[in-house]
Structures are given as C-alpha cells and as structure tokens.
Amino acid sequence: MLSEDAPRIVLAGLGPYARTFYYPVLERYHSIGRLTIDAVIEKESQRHVVEHFLKGRSIQPQRVVLVPDDLDHDELSVFLEMEDPLSGESAWGCIVATEPRAHRAYAEWAVRRGMHVLLEKPVTARDLREKGPVEALRLVSDHRCLAELADRYGVTVVVQAQRRVHPAYRMVKEVVGEIVAEFGVPVTYLDIHHADGTWNMPWEFVSRDGHPYKFGYGKLLHSGYHFVDLFCWLSEVNQQAAVPPDRVGLDVFPVAANRLGAQLAEASYERLFGGKRWRHFGGLPRPASLPRQSWGETDVVLLARLMRGSEVVTTAVLSLLQSSLSGRSWLELPADTYKGNGRIRHERVTVNVGPLLAVQAHSYQDGRADGTSPFEVVIYRNRRLVGGEAVTRFTMRSEAGEVAEASDSLNNRAREQILEDFLAADGRRSGIALHGTTVRVVAAAVAGVARSAQGESGRSAVLLDAAAREWYRAE
Ligand SMILES: NC(=O)c1ccc[n+]([C@@H]2O[C@H](COP(=O)([O-])OP(=O)(O)OC[C@H]3O[C@@H](n4cnc5c(N)ncnc54)[C@H](O)[C@@H]3O)[C@@H](O)[C@H]2O)c1
Numbered sequence: 001m002l003s004e005d006a007p008r009i010v011l012a013g014l015g016p017y018a019r020t021f022y023y024p025v026l027e028r029y030h031s032i033g034r035l036t037i038d039a040v041i042e043k044e045s046q047r048h049v050v051e052h053f054l055k056g057r058s059i060q061p062q063r064v065v066l067v068p069d070d071l072d073h074d075e076l077s078v079f080l081e082m083e084d085p086l087s088g089e090s091a092w093g094c095i096v097a098t099e100p101r102a103h104r105a106y107a108e109w110a111v112r113r114g115m116h117v118l119l120e121k122p123v124t125a126r127d128l129r130e131k132g133p134v135e136a137l138r139l140v141s142d143h144r145c146l147a148e149l150a151d152r153y154g155v156t157v158v159v160q161a162q163r164r165v166h167p168a169y170r171m172v173k174e175v176v177g178e179i180v181a182e183f184g185v186p187v188t189y190l191d192i193h194h195a196d197g198t199w200n201m202p203w204e205f206v207s208r209d210g211h212p213y214k215f216g217y218g219k220l221l222h223s224g225y226h227f228v229d230l231f232c233w234l235s236e237v238n239q240q241a242a243v244p245p246d247r248v249g250l251d252v253f254p255v256a257a258n259r260l261g262a263q264l265a266e267a268s269y270e271r272l273f274g275g276k277r278w279r280h281f282g283g284l285p286r287p288a289s290l291p292r293q294s295w296g297e298t299d300v301v302l303l304a305r306l307m308r309g310s311e312v313v314t315t316a317v318l319s320l321l322q323s324s325l326s327g328r329s330w331l332e333l334p335a336d337t338y339k340g341n342g343r344i345r346h347e348r349v350t351v352n353v354g355p356l357l358a359v360q361a362h363s364y365q366d367g368r369a370d371g372t373s374p375f376e377v378v379i380y381r382n383r384r385l386v387g388g389e390a391v392t393r394f395t396m397r398s399e400a401g402e403v404a405e406a407s408d409s410l411n412n413r414a415r416e417q418i419l420e421d422f423l424a425a426d427g428r429r430s431g432i433a434l435h436g437t438t439v440r441v442v443a444a445a446v447a448g449v450a451r452s453a454q455g456e457s458g459r460s461a462v463l464l465d466a467a468a469r470e471w472y473r474a475e
Helices: 016-031 044-055 073-083 100-112 132-153 167-183 224-240 266-273 275-280 406-423 432-453
Strands: 008-012 036-043 063-067 093-096 116-120 157-160 189-195 247-256 297-308 311-321 346-353 357-364 375-381 391-396 460-463 472-474
Touching: 008 016, 008 100, 016 036, 016 406, 036 044, 044 063, 063 073, 073 100, 093 100, 093 406, 100 116, 100 132, 116 406, 132 157, 132 432, 132 472, 157 406, 157 432, 167 224, 167 346, 167 357, 167 375, 167 391, 167 406, 189 224, 224 297, 224 311, 224 346, 224 432, 247 432, 266 275, 297 432, 432 460, 432 472
Parallel strands: 008 036, 008 093, 036 063, 093 116, 116 157, 189 311
Antiparallel strands: 189 346, 247 297, 247 460, 297 311, 346 357, 357 375, 375 391, 460 472
C-alpha cells in the first residue's frame, strides 16, 4: 500500500549494479509503501537495455528520463540545470549510481534541488587522460564542494561505502579501538588484501564503458575506494593512541591495463581458449594499438605509513587486485558485467596493535554459484596483559533466505543499511563529510599512479587535518 507521503526516489544510473542491487531493493520498499520509485535516469544509448529490464519488473518507475550521451562533466551540469529531467517536480531523494565521472554533476544537481543523496562510491571520478596527476587531485575539490553544498542546502549526502556498517568490520574496529584507547598503543600494522577476479580481455580495455580503464583510472576508482576507505576508517582508532599520527606517507606500485603482456602473453591466451577462437578477436583494438594514451591500473599495491613528525606510527599494505583468481572461462563480454562475468572476491584484513593484539577478518568466495562467503574474524590477545581469551573466533553468515544473492549477502545487507541511513537522512555512519581523509588518500594514490605512468615517482604525503588547504605534497 503506497502512502501519500512515501518519499519519492530518483535512481540516476541503471547499470549492471543498479539493476542487480538498487532496483530490486527499491521495488521491495515500494511494495511495502516505504517509498515511490519516481524516476529512472539513464543515457539515451541505453534505451533498449532500460526498456528490456523494466519490462520484466513488477513495479515501474513513474517516469524514465533519457539524457544525451557524450556530455562531459560541465556539459552534463549545464544540461541538468537547464533541462531539469524532473521538470521542476523535485523528489525527496536521489540515488546516484551512474558511472563515476557523472557522479558530481548528478549529486550537485540533486543537492541544489533540495534532495537528499545516496552517492555510490567513489565519491567522484575524472577523465585522467590529458592531465592525470592534476585531475586526480581535483577529486578533493569535488568532495569539498559537495560536502559544502550539502551543508548549505541542509540535505544529507550518504556515501555507499558499506564496509563501514558491515558487522565483521564493526567488530574489528570496536575490539581494536578498545585496546588502543586503554593502553595508548596504536595500530602498528594493517594489511588489507582485496582481489576481485575481474578479468578483462585485452580489447575490453578499449571498448568497456562500465568500470572503464580507457579514461586513465582503474582499480582504485573501481572497488579500490572501499579498501582505502576501510584503511582510513579503521585507522581513526589511532586518534586515541599516545602518539596520534598527523599524516600519511604513500607509495604506489601499479600495473596498468596496457602493461599486462608479461603476465598473460598471446601464447597463454591461445593455450587457454584455443588458437582459432582467440584469433577470431585478434583484430580488435587493444591498448597496444593506442600507445599514446594512458590506461587505468588493473592492480595496485599501496604502501602507506601513518606518521607523526618523522616517527612511524602505523605501516600499512593495501594490495588491490583485479588480475586475481577468476571464474571467467569465456571470451565474449556478457550483458551483466557485475555478477555475470566470473568475478570472485577474496578479501582479508589483518590488524596488529603492537605486542597486544592481532585481529584477522577473512572472506574468500569459492566461485560456486551457490557458494556462501562467510566472514571469519579471529582475535588473538596477549591475554596476561590485556585480559580476555587468547583466541576468539567468530563466523558471520547472513540468515538463510534473507537475501536472494547468498554468495554476497553480508555485503548486500550492509549496503541496505546504508540505504536505510539515506532514507533516514542520517549521515552519522557514512555521510560525505566523513569521507574527507579517504578522498584525499585516494586522490593522492591515483595521482601517484598517473605520475608513475609518466616515469616519475608515485610517492606523496597527505595531511590528516581535514581543514589543511596544503594537504598534499608529491615526494
Ligand atoms: N558499493 C558497491 O559495492 C558497488 C558495487 C558495484 C558498483 N558500485 C558503483 O555503482 C556505480 C554503478 O556501477 P555499475 O557497475 O553499474 O557501473 P557502470 O558504469 O557499468 O554503469 C553505470 C550506468 O550509468 C550510466 N550512465 C553513465 N553516464 C550517465 C549519465 N551521464 N547519465 C545517466 N546515466 C549515466 C551508464 O549508462 C550505465 O548504465 C559506480 O559508481 C560503481 O562504482 C558500487
């Protein structure tokens, strides 16, 4: 039953992810009267995909708005301002789940019309082909601008960074935070490993519009944002340490999409897929056919040190990989590139609080369609000094049947909690103002990747003080 005052929600972007996650959840909420699906906004070129998808749905949006393709950021902002897709009938809120180069334009448009916003990660992205390092650092002004606008218009912008509400990571932060606060010892070492098994064929780096590499960015502005955010969010406990850090020293080790030849040579592809099938695609353009342009990274390892003056408080390693174990065994790109292309998620986090505590969270999918991926958390304590059990193990699973997509249901449940925060206009867990450090570290890392592609050092230092205008130094 639809209530008269059910909030009207706009969904900007109906790509593979929104079709898998947002639309079904919105339908469910719509059917119990919690909201109305007011509008879906997509690109004109996606007309058939949108029509085909909506044909099979039980609940239809009140309007579908198709905007011209190929507008750059400024043109899109002008278009939204002048042509207003909602024809002056603003909604309560807008979910921004477009390709990230359009995030800022939609978020800004929605905020200026007084809508609350649920903004998918990464906060924004930019075309890095021409001026990679400079454009990467502008991600920070995008963030500041959106946070200031939200304040000015009195609306809430929540960022979909679901690991902030994930029960396993909340437990890790709580256990670690208690020890840091009680004994003043900081997190001394953090190891974050995320492998998503996104295996792109060489020509897909040229052709793909979703999760693209052809605009000069890759893993860091794909799923990498989550893990830089996890690093920054978990590290907040260090503010309770005897010597809290005041900056991050960062180095980057990327592998770009045009530099994969040493890992997967033609002979290996032919052996895997058969020479005849492989050569069928042989004439398609690949990054090697466009040697002058820069390409996003498939893998990147970040070495980070949280520092106070010249002292190291925390050493961190973030290994963010796409060239990892995949279930893909086909050459053609399927329509569903989100769940239908063989991605396998392996995720592991280790946190050490010096000699006092070690915590590990671990979640490895096994690639089976019905495979569950429980999160295991193991806590090891120096119990004679800090008390408690020497070892405690927790296995977290979602309840059977709770979420259709069993293999990733804890993640989905966490996403839904962030959606609930948005519907309550509650930015306390993942409001945009809380993403300042993450955006600065992501921007510095992306700038480092772009600089290292030009043969320069990728090293930098980032101040943790959110108010610092001179927040970045290339080293
Ligand atoms: N939180 C998570 O765990 C998670 C998981 C997957 C994706 N995401 C994020 O969700 C967003 C969408 O992901 P995706 O995999 O569907 O990406 P995608 O790039 O494949 O699809 C996004 C959709 O946006 C549309 N789009 C692009 N520019 C547009 C514009 N100017 N106006 C209207 N529509 C436009 C595209 O046509 C496409 O259908 C991205 O920001 C991605 O980072 C988050």
